[in-house]
Amino acid sequence: MYDLTKPLSIQWELNNLCNLMCPQCGRNVIKDGKLQWKYDDLNTVDTSLITFRAAYKNIRHPVSHIRFIGNLSEPVLSKDFLPICEFLKAETDTAFQVSTHGSVRTSDYWKRLGKIFNGNPKNIIFFSIDGVGNESLQNYRIGANFDKIMKNAKAFIEGGGKAIWRMIIFKHNQHQIEEARALAESLGFWEFISVQTNRRHHMNEVYEYRGKKRILENQDISSEWNDEVDKNRTSSEILDIQCKYKETNSFYVDYLKRVWVCCYIPNKAQFGRQHEWYAKYNDDMTNSLVYKTFDQIMENEFYDTIQESWNDSDTCLSDCKKFCSQSTGITRQAKWTSPTQQEMWT
Numbered sequence: 001m002y003d004l005t006k007p008l009s010i011q012w013e014l015n016n017l018c019n020l021m022c023p024q025c026g027r028n029v030i031k032d033g034k035l036q037w038k039y040d041d042l043n044t045v046d047t048s049l050i051t052f053r054a055a056y057k058n059i060r061h062p063v064s065h066i067r068f069i070g071n072l073s074e075p076v077l078s079k080d081f082l083p084i085c086e087f088l089k090a091e092t093d094t095a096f097q098v099s100t101h102g103s104v105r106t107s108d109y110w111k112r113l114g115k116i117f118n119g120n121p122k123n124i125i126f127f128s129i130d131g132v133g134n135e136s137l138q139n140y141r142i143g144a145n146f147d148k149i150m151k152n153a154k155a156f157i158e159g160g161g162k163a164i165w166r167m168i169i170f171k172h173n174q175h176q177i178e179e180a181r182a183l184a185e186s187l188g189f190w191e192f193i194s195v196q197t198n199r200r201h202h203m204n205e206v207y208e209y210r211g212k213k214r215i216l217e218n219q220d221i222s223s224e225w226n227d228e229v230d231k232n233r234t235s236s237e238i239l240d241i242q243c244k245y246k247e248t249n250s251f252y253v254d255y256l257k258r259v260w261v262c263c264y265i266p267n268k269a270q271f272g273r274q275h276e277w278y279a280k281y282n283d284d285m286t287n288s289l290v291y292k293t294f295d296q297i298m299e300n301e302f303y304d305t306i307q308e309s310w311n312d313s314d315t316c317l318s319d320c321k322k323f324c325s326q327s328t329g330i331t332r333q334a335k336w337t338s339p340t341q342q343e344m345w346t
Ligand SMILES: C[S@@+](CC[C@H](N)C(=O)[O-])C[C@H]1O[C@@H](n2cnc3c(N)ncnc32)[C@H](O)[C@@H]1O
Pocket: 018, 022, 024, 025, 026, 069, 070, 071, 072, 073, 074, 075, 099, 100, 101, 127, 128, 168, 197, 198, 199
């Protein structure tokens, strides 16, 4: 599956913890008109430094960088997040990158984090800030505190960390892009990116959360983008699949330390009902870096089968068709200030 003569890279979901309620996040769902958690067992699992070290050791191949992100996770909520980054800095050649909502912990903590991030230009934090001011921001980042995020980001940058402001464009913030870009620049962010989302679920639909009626509206400044997303949503054909993760020698570690090809396919019960080969892997809890080395996990037939499935419409997972079919899969969605910086990070 992977080219082991080259370094690997990893997307690592450190926990299933988060204190926000973003309506399109994989943690949440709108059911019976109410925004709620999708799974009962959220906010239960963390990764300690001891477990992280053991799992990292079990990879036994060079790792160029780890991105702490994940479908269910706010990485900075991990109890040992700071010592985990310290360990990577002191004992490995692996760079570390993070996606965070930034609305947790104190500015002292973020300053310390900035110092740890300093020293390797590849260490970087993406702050997910989808609006300027609380009122705008909380249309999507429900529960976030704009002023706290600004203080934290500032402290991180003062500590010597490199930060990117990543803003997803919705109707509520589409008029604030230039304001956010200017603010990012004045605070010393290294880069500002505006991102068009290809998610459409729960958009333009009234829902309730904690007794308040809300609505998340789609942007209408780029009809071109909306047309492209609509075209993609109506197609379920396999058209020349190029696995994004295989191509970049990357894999995914979920909050249980289980190994997957990418962020789109972990722990999906519906795929298990459709495909026996998927169920067999998903039901086996031992394909985890706690129990096995990376090479032992790669011996599982799952990795041959998934590669074969990309040429067979019946066995192919719907998410592989959706995200990685070349003619329909949408790949360009972020606008960076500097193309040179984009090349370094995407
Ligand atoms: C589940 S979050 C985990 C990391 C962290 N909690 C955060 O929000 O940055 C993973 C990534 O999904 C992004 N994301 C969340 N909602 C999105 C949406 N509607 N469209 C595109 N990306 C989204 C986040 O900004 C983040 O970069």
